[in-house]
Amino acid sequence: xxxxxxxxxxxxxxxxxxxxxxxxxxxxxxxxxxxxxxxxxxxxxxxxxxxxxxxxxxxxxxxxxxxxxxxxxxxxxxxxxxxxxxxxxxxxxxxxxxxxxxxxxxxxxxxxxxxxxxxxxxxxxxxxxxxxxxxxxxxxxxxxxxxxxxxxxxxxxxxxxxxxxxxxxxxxxxxxxxxxxxxxxxxxxxxxxxxxxxxxxxxxxxxxxxxxxxxxxxxxxxxxxxxxxxxxxxxxxxxxxxxxxxxxxxxxxxxxxxxxxxxxxxxxxxxxxxxxxxxxxxxxxxxxxxxxxxxxxxxxxxxxxxxxxxxxxxxxxxxxxxxxxxxxxxxxxxxxxxxxxxxxxxxxxxxxxxxxxxxxxxxxxxxxxxxxxxxxxxxxxxxxxxxxxxxxxx
Amino acid sequence: xxxxxxxxxxxxxxxxxxxxxxxxxxxxxxxxxxxxxxxxxxxxxxxxxxxxxxxxxxxxxxxxxxxxxxxxxxxxxxxxxxxxxxxxxxxxxxxxxxxxxxxxxxxxxxxxxxxxxxxxxxxxxxxxxxxxxxxxxxxxxxxxxxxxxxxxxxxxxxxxxxxxxxxxxxxxxxxxxxxxxxxxxxxxxxxxxxxxxxxxxxxxxxxxxxxxxxxxxxxxxxxxxxxxxxxxxxxxxxxxxxxxxxxxxxxxxxxxxxxxxxxxxxxxxxxxx
Numbered sequence: 001x002x003x004x005x006x007x008x009x010x011x012x013x014x015x016x017x018x019x020x021x022x023x024x025x026x027x028x029x030x031x032x033x034x035x036x037x038x039x040x041x042x043x044x045x046x047x048x049x050x051x052x053x054x055x056x057x058x059x060x061x062x063x064x065x066x067x068x069x070x071x072x073x074x075x076x077x078x079x080x081x082x083x084x085x086x087x088x089x090x091x092x093x094x095x096x097x098x099x100x101x102x103x104x105x106x107x108x109x110x111x112x113x114x115x116x117x118x119x120x121x122x123x124x125x126x127x128x129x130x131x132x133x134x135x136x137x138x139x140x141x142x143x144x145x146x147x148x149x150x151x152x153x154x155x156x157x158x159x160x161x162x163x164x165x166x167x168x169x170x171x172x173x174x175x176x177x178x179x180x181x182x183x184x185x186x187x188x189x190x191x192x193x194x195x196x197x198x199x200x201x202x203x204x205x206x207x208x209x210x211x212x213x214x215x216x217x218x219x220x221x222x223x224x225x226x227x228x229x230x231x232x233x234x235x236x237x238x239x240x241x242x243x244x245x246x247x248x249x250x251x252x253x254x255x256x257x258x259x260x261x262x263x264x265x266x267x268x269x270x271x272x273x274x275x276x277x278x279x280x281x282x283x284x285x286x287x288x289x290x291x292x293x294x295x296x297x298x299x300x301x302x303x304x305x306x307x308x309x310x311x312x313x314x315x316x317x318x319x320x321x322x323x324x325x326x327x328x329x330x331x332x333x334x335x336x337x338x339x340x341x342x343x344x345x346x347x348x349x350x351x352x353x354x355x356x357x358x359x360x361x362x363x364x365x366x367x368x369x370x371x372x373x374x375x376x377x378x379x380x381x382x383x384x385x386x387x388x389x390x391x392x393x394x
Numbered sequence: 395x396x397x398x399x400x401x402x403x404x405x406x407x408x409x410x411x412x413x414x415x416x417x418x419x420x421x422x423x424x425x426x427x428x429x430x431x432x433x434x435x436x437x438x439x440x441x442x443x444x445x446x447x448x449x450x451x452x453x454x455x456x457x458x459x460x461x462x463x464x465x466x467x468x469x470x471x472x473x474x475x476x477x478x479x480x481x482x483x484x485x486x487x488x489x490x491x492x493x494x495x496x497x498x499x500x501x502x503x504x505x506x507x508x509x510x511x512x513x514x515x516x517x518x519x520x521x522x523x524x525x526x527x528x529x530x531x532x533x534x535x536x537x538x539x540x541x542x543x544x545x546x547x548x549x550x551x552x553x554x555x556x557x558x559x560x561x562x563x564x565x566x567x568x569x570x571x572x573x574x575x576x577x578x579x580x581x582x583x584x585x586x587x588x589x590x591x592x593x594x595x596x597x598x599x600x601x602x603x604x605x606x607x608x609x610x611x612x613x614x615x616x617x618x619x620x621x622x623x624x625x626x627x628x629x630x631x632x633x634x635x636x637x638x639x640x641x642x643x644x645x646x647x648x649x650x651x652x653x654x655x656x657x658x659x660x661x662x663x664x665x666x667x
Contacts, residue, residue, distance in 0.1 A: 227527045234526030234533070235512075235519045242502050242513045249500040252462055254488035254517030254581050263523060374504035374561075 038218055042211040051327065052210045058322035059217040060279050065302040065318035066224050066311065067271025072300065073309035073372070074232060075264035076244030077146070078155040080296050081162025084142065085135045085269040087169055087291040089276020092131035094191035094286035096122045103180035112204065114195060124197040124281060131273040138165075139269025140262050147258055150247075162296055169288035190287030197281050205281075213282055220278060221315075224271055228311055231267065240264055241374070244309075294351065298325070301354055305361055307368025316370050324357075325350060415440045415585055415617050416461065416492075421470030422641075423456050430456040432641040433470075438585065438619055443611055445620040445628045447652075448638035449662055454621045455497055457638065458589055461619070462494050463487040474585070489517040493583035495574040497590045497621070503563035507553060507573045510562055511544040514580030544580060551576045551606060568599045575606070579614075586610065587619045592627050600624055604631050629653065637661065 045052045064086060071079045094100055099119035107115050109123030122130075142161045146154045168175075172185025185191070197205040202212040231237050239260045242250040251257050280286045298321070306317020330347050337344050361369065418436040422429065431453040438444055446454050459465040461472060463484035472480045479487055493514070502510050519540060525533040548558055551572045557565060562573060571591060578586055588607070592600035604627050610616045622628045628635060628649065635652040637645040639661040645652050652658055 230527045230529060231523070234537075235516060235521040236523060236526055238505070238509060238513050239516055241505060242516075245502040245504060246500050248464065249496065249502065250513065251484040252464065252488060252494055252496075253514050253577060254485045255513065256483070256485045267523065 035222075039215075042214050047209045047211050048207075049210075050331070052214060054323065054327045056210060056214050056217055056282060057279075057326055058319050059214070059221050060275050060282070061299070061302065061322040062221050062315050062318040063217075063224050063275040063278070064272055064299050065306070065314045066221075066228050067268045067275070068299050069268075069303045069309065069311070069314045070228060070231070070240075070271065071264050071268035073303055073314065074237060074240040074244065075261060076240075077143075077261060077264060078151065078158070079265075079268070080155045080159035080293075080300065081142065081165070082158075082268075082272055082299055083291050083293065083295040084162045084165035085138060085272030086276040086279070086295065087165050088135050088138050088269075089131040089273030089278075090280035090286045090290070091169070091185065091191075091276075092127050092134055092273065093124075093194050093277050093280035094185070096120050096127045096130060097124065097195040097281070098191050098193065098286075100186065100191045101180070101182050103182065110195070110198060112198070114198070121195055124195070124199065124277075128274060128277050131277040132270040135269040135273030135276070136266040139265040139267075139272075142269075143262050143265030147261060159293070159296075162291075162293060166288065166291045166293070169291050172288070185288060186286070188288050190285045190289075192285035192287070194280055194284055194286065196284070207284070217278055217282075220274055224274065225311065225315070228271075232311065236260070236263060241309075298354070301358055305358060305369060307371035309374065310368065310370055310372035313368050313370035313372065317368070320369075321354065321357075324353070329353065413440050414438065416472070416474045416619075418461070419471045419473075421457075421460060421467045421472060423453075423460060423465055424468045430641050431460070431467075431638075434638070434641075434643050436636060436643070438617055440617055441611060441615055442633045443607060443618045443620060443631050444634045444636065445622055445632040446636050446638060447622060447625075447628055452638040452661075453641035454638055455589060456641075458494065458587055458619075458621060461587060462492060485517065488581050488583075491582070491584035492587065493578035493581045493585070494587040495571075495578050495589055495591060497593060499567075499570050499574055501562040501570055501574055501577070504561055506559045506561055507548060507565065507569075507576075508541070508544050508558045510573055510577045511547055511580045512540055514577035515540045515544065516581075518580075518582055544576075547576045547579050548573070551579070552602065567594055571595065571599075571603070572606075579610075583616065585617045585619065587621075589621045590623060591620070592622065592624045597626075600627055603627070607631055625653075 041055065042052060045055075064082070067085070068079065068082045071077050071082075097120070099117055101120050102118050104120050105118055106120045106122070108121070109126055110121045114121050142158060146157045149157060169185050170187055173183050173187035173189065175184040176182070177184060196207075197213070197216060199205075199212075199216070202216065205212045205216075232240075239250065239255045242253070242255055243257065243260055247257060250260075299318075302317040302321045303314045304317070305321060306315070307313025329350055334346050337346055365371075414437040416438040418434060420433050420435055421431060422433050423431040434457060446457065448454050456465065460467045463479070463482050463486070466481035470480070471478065474487070474490055474492060477490070479490065482490075502513060505513070519536055521533045521536055545555075545558060549555065553569055553572050553576065557569060562570060565573060575586075575588070575591070592603055595603065607618055607620070608631065611618060620628070620632065632649055635645075635647065635649050636643060637652060637655075637658050644661060645655045645658050647655075
């Protein structure tokens with residue numbers, strides 16, 4: 001009998017083959033090459049070029065997509081309100097790292113000119129942790145009412161929750177908080193400016209040099225990837241996949257449905273909060289209009305395009321779609337309508353183009369561009385568990 | 395029938411001769427206007443193999459689902475190891491030591507045989523979110539242990555080692571049944587419920603499964619509750635047979651008695667003459 005050798009060497013190779021179909025050595029080398037390329041990329045670009053900015057935004061989207069993938073891809077809970085966590089993460093920055101609460105005078109872990117500004121100013125790392133905690137709590141709260149639901153019904157409830165958060169954000173300038181004349185949000189006007197990130201080694205971030213921003217978000221991507229992969233290959237990850245495959249069987253095998261689902265919501269939300277906090281700092285604003293329903297769909301489209309459940313597919317899908325969205329359409333292909341003598345902005349067709357892309361992928365490669373092996377089997381060979389009528393009390 | 399066990403939280407290793415592992419008292423299940431199970435009482439003695447038989451639609455699987463927590467009984471009381479488990483969540487019942495297989499195999503099709511068994515061990519593991527991310531020595535050790543145990547269990551049920559890492563959906567029907575039993579065993583049960591384990595098996599395969607059941611009782615000291623259609627299996631392996639028809643218990647006793655019971659014959663074949 002093969003006994004598990006020390007470390008995870010018996011588990012890993014098979015996981016890789018399940019994920020990408022590549023031998024483990026090849027995937028490791030491939031990953032190393034890509035990682036080095038990603039780290040060195042800013043040296044090839046102008047430090048304030050719009051292309052570097054596009055890279056930063058797409059990496060922020062990668063984090064979002066990885067987080068949503070935990071909920072939708074791993075645990076199979078269709079969440080259409082993911083923008084809520086992006087919003088909560090962003091407001092963590094708006095509340096704790098800006099002059100928004102003018103009456104307050106709190107400075108933690110900051111230095112330089114920020115010390116003289118009114119408002120609450122905390123170091124980005126503290127805000128990041130707060131954002132994650134707030135989002136995890138939010139994720140669990142949003143998850144609770146969906147626990148008894150399945151499939152489409154989860155989608156509708158989460159969609160509504162996403163909208164609730166958006167409406168709160170939009171109307172937050174009318175909601176007075178019990179201290180001073182502070183309001184909940186700044187509504188459509190936005191909380192701006194917010195503190196620029198200031199980190200020990202990288203120093204004070206500015207809009208004049210985008211490289212530190214890039215490395216920061218890349219680090220966050222690596223950390224998220226690490227956590228997500230570790231979780232996927234753990235007891236919890238197996239429980240998520242088991243629930244996705246067959247809830248009744250999973251419960252009968254001792255997987256507590258409520259706890260396991262709430263973990264998925266919480267982890268997914270916390271990851272979304274990381275991205276929200278980063279983007280708020282980077283874009284220097286927390287504006288209620290950022291948190292539209294279409295944002296949730298955009299992130300969902302990324303993970304479906306890349307391959308639901310597949311970590312690398314999701315990374316690929318997120319990079320691809322955000323490049324199309326923020327670079328290809330507004331920059332490269334912008335002049336196409338003009339050339340045909342047509343008078344419209346190509347950016348107006350953004351969602352039409354995404355829809356078209358998704359449609360093509362769904363017809364030609366329904367499991368996504370870099371599918372998770374499991375999902376591929378499910379779609380091509382059909383793993384029918386059928387409808388169950390068990391009244392599993394979740 | 396010994397309903398008094400409820401008050402007595404006897405540990406499993408109780409030295410009494412044949413303590414009831416599970417007792418069921420007057421359990422019914424009503425779906426809308428349909429009474430699927432009606433006032434069934436039942437005990438499962440420790441370290442025995444008992445069977446529930448009955449024609450199609452007799453309520454056997456519904457009965458099973460109440461024992462494992464998938465259904466809450468409309469009325470009645472179920473105790474396991476002296477504790478009331480009526481309507482307890484399925485995962486908690488599993489944790490207490492009841493495991494089951496399903497009539498229509500419900501493996502996690504896109505997980506490997508070994509991974510299926512690892513899910514079965516879920517309730518016996520501790521790794522949490524942070525531990526899993528950091529892969530602490532404890533988590534590492536636990537993961538190693540469950541993989542070793544998982545392979546041992548798969549080996550025990552007779553799955554060839556070459557199939558351990560095959561996806562469950564790619565396994566043969568007989569092997570899938572075996573993996574389902576292995577997955578149930580992985581939760582370290584005291585009571586194993588098998589819902590028509592030989593359905594769709596050829597005589598050779600069901601003989602091997604019968605053998606496995608005996609092995610489980612004798613080597614692993616398990617108690618087995620069996621729902622079965624194959625009379626050869628039931629009569630060969632059971633110490634006691636309970637017959638359900640239209641949700642009611644119509645007969646109970648050792649295999650030979652039950653087989654000779656005219657009400658049982660009537661339930662299966664209709665009234666004679």
